[in-house]
Amino acid sequence: MRNPDSIRLSRLSTRHRQRGVILVIALIVLVAMTLAAIGMTRSIDTANLVAGNLSFKQSSLNAADKGIEAGYQWVLARAGTTALNDTDLSAGFYSSKPGSEPDWTLSATWVDAEFLNGGAADATGNVISYVIHRMCTEPNTTYNGTGAGGEANICALSTATGGASGGGSMSVGGVQFTGNPQVYYRITARSQGPRGTESYVQSMVAITN
Numbered sequence: 001m002r003n004p005d006s007i008r009l010s011r012l013s014t015r016h017r018q019r020g021v022i023l024v025i026a027l028i029v030l031v032a033m034t035l036a037a038i039g040m041t042r043s044i045d046t047a048n049l050v051a052g053n054l055s056f057k058q059s060s061l062n063a064a065d066k067g068i069e070a071g072y073q074w075v076l077a078r079a080g081t082t083a084l085n086d087t088d089l090s091a092g093f094y095s096s097k098p099g100s101e102p103d104w105t106l107s108a109t110w111v112d113a114e115f116l117n118g119g120a121a122d123a124t125g126n127v128i129s130y131v132i133h134r135m136c137t138e139p140n141t142t143y144n145g146t147g148a149g150g151e152a153n154i155c156a157l158s159t160a161t162g163g164a165s166g167g168g169s170m171s172v173g174g175v176q177f178t179g180n181p182q183v184y185y186r187i188t189a190r191s192q193g194p195r196g197t198e199s200y201v202q203s204m205v206a207i208t209n
Helices: 004-077
Strands: 127-134 157-159 181-192 198-208
Touching: 004 127, 004 181, 004 198
Parallel strands: none
Antiparallel strands: 127 181, 157 181, 181 198
């Protein structure tokens, strides 16, 4: 027959072992909950970061549109004058199209750009600039004139009130104009904002020469 004292000692030993196992399980659960909380926090931070970046990008696009509008108003204010025949780098204006498409992401492309607010950031932290190209082949020449080398100045044109032969033309002399021709100008705007955001917008406008 077993000694009652030994039975009690055996039960106490079993209880101590059970308490040790529960402690280990509790620690494991605590570690798992901590890792889950850290993961959730990081997920929330990432979501907030993405949402913030999207917001900055949209703000940058809206700012670039302001550059397009400013460039358009600059050309419109000089419509019908000889000012649009000549390059004006102080205003970011080129009287002929580029020989090849510029790399708009290069800072050198924007050396002669016009900056809004004198280059200062706007209320949303965006720096806005633009350049304008008259879509003609010869610089510093009237839309229907001859360049310095004797080449005819070929411009992208359309009619202001319609032509006798109808339609538009990409070259001078293609239609008989019944009104003042409209010369095309390409405005390219750039916006540089917070967190390194950059947006580029282009627009083609036709202005009566």
